[in-house]
Amino acid sequence: MIFPDFLDGPQITDGDLVRFTFGDADLTLRLPVIPNYENRRDRVSSIKDFSVIEFDDWRHFGDDGECAKKIVYQGWIYEDTVSHDDIAECTLEIEVRKYGTADEARNFSLNSATFRSHHLARLTEGFAEFPETRPDWPSDTNNFFAKPIPLKWVDGLLVQLDLSARKYPVPVAILPLGRRYYLNISFKFGSLHYRDRKNPYSDDLLRKMSLDVFDEFLSLIRIDYSPEFLAIIESSNGK
């Protein structure tokens, strides 16, 4: 990643490796080491094995047993190395989501094309309630600017979503984790302002930097499928 001169903050490449198990897949993330900030936001789920688990305390949505659990919530700051001013703040949120009973039986995650089409259809349906009026913003007409995230067996999906009326849409990565679960990663980024002075870095520059940081984070994700699930992928002609 090309880091702007005079900006300093946690580096993804120096992060800790954290591993989660989801039955069909093992997930390895490299999470940045968060310094001891005053309002430190660094919560990583103590539950690492989701192969057998109760869903009572998960966030439930839909009417077919769909639910979600936040496994990572981290926030960090980039500061100017000369003035020590805080320049930008970012938040990484990772949720594991369980498919509804019917969707689980349909096995969308066996194939990059079906995974993509299912999740784009899900987004189209979900965001129909929030019609986007701004031109050039993500919507169902431009497929939420969807791009594939190349993975070894089944590709993930990178979309842009309007989640909180920010100046820029929020990049969200959707990654397959086998038949039962998928991963939802959002990366929110905002410039910081003191009341008495301006932020010397332009919003566009910080936006580019944020997308670079997120790309770097995604490039270090590793998903290892179980031999059983790999056999199912291969028998269905996989990728």
Next chain:
Amino acid sequence: MINHPTHIKDVGGYIYFSDKTRGLSGKPVKIHTSLFLDFFCALDITTQEGQAVIRDIENLKVNPSAFAKSPPIALPKPRTAESPGHVDRMAQVRKNAADMSHQLKIQKETFLVTKNFRVYYHIHQKEEDSTPTVYISELQVIHRGQDSVGGLYQEKSANGDLVLSKSAKADLDGKTVFLSGATSSVEAAMEDAKYATGNHSVALFFCPMAVADDLGVWKTNRLTEQTKNLAKELEDTIRNNQTKTVNWLVEAEGAGLLSVAIEKISGSLEKHSFKFNNAKANLPKLLGDLSQHKAQLTGEFIGYQANKAALLTIVSQKDALIKQISSLGAATGYNSITRRYLTQQIASLGGQAAAKLAAQPQNLRGSSTTFLGALIAAGAQSK
């Protein structure tokens, strides 16, 4: 002749900032003990931000800009034909002019900006100083945040994706509303709301960081238009839901905003319940106002969780707070037991350590302890 900035009345009470600023290398840096509580509340010296601020203040000892000379006053050049006496007198005039220029410089207070601190200082050499010394006499905290707009927010699910949007006239019947403390972004405040309430569908009334600058407990600034408008929005939100059942969880600076808003509301709030966590406001007055509106203050409605500024706020108002709680309407059933526990908890909060802390600005005067040493000791005591 006065040789310190004229607005500084208390010229005593300065102690060395840290062991590194005793003047063994670079200029000595001293700080007024009256700034102790401001520093203690606004800065955690164990954090990254705290360390950066301390290093920057220590670096004032070598900060060349602080010692830059003012431009000299222009004087006519001596003519070669002048008598030796005239040349001597002109040399004296130049020396006096240079001294006056230096005098103007040291009377001028300047400031260092680091992180969210603005540290005001001047250079001065008092009788007991062997060299010109940096005197820190004032401190201003300027919070920073993203451009999030304050107000009422709610989340809606778009097939699982949560869309956060500002709602103008929301029906809050049966809802829990989290009135946030000063937070840098609305998303972070919403996460705090869910974490504090354990409720995924909590509504949020968001206070941006700028509100903290206006609604401090120790130093109160004149309210800006932004804070006035936000208080008005809170007032309208309460008024629009006055007859509905609403549970409020009020955090930190949110209590200050509620104090401003509640003053303009008339009529009963008997269906509204309030709980406070780490409140930073004049809590006895706020509780009095709420009780006049018949708001529900039941159970352990005042909470405190390891927040230094909130602890000092409660300790400084302890007697008034206990008096106010005892004057609330008679508690019934189990509430009378929790009311008793709450009063005992507040009475014992802080104890001697907090009282010692509050007396530090006076106790530190003339002390050989450094300011940083006192902050470290106070931090260890308050844990």
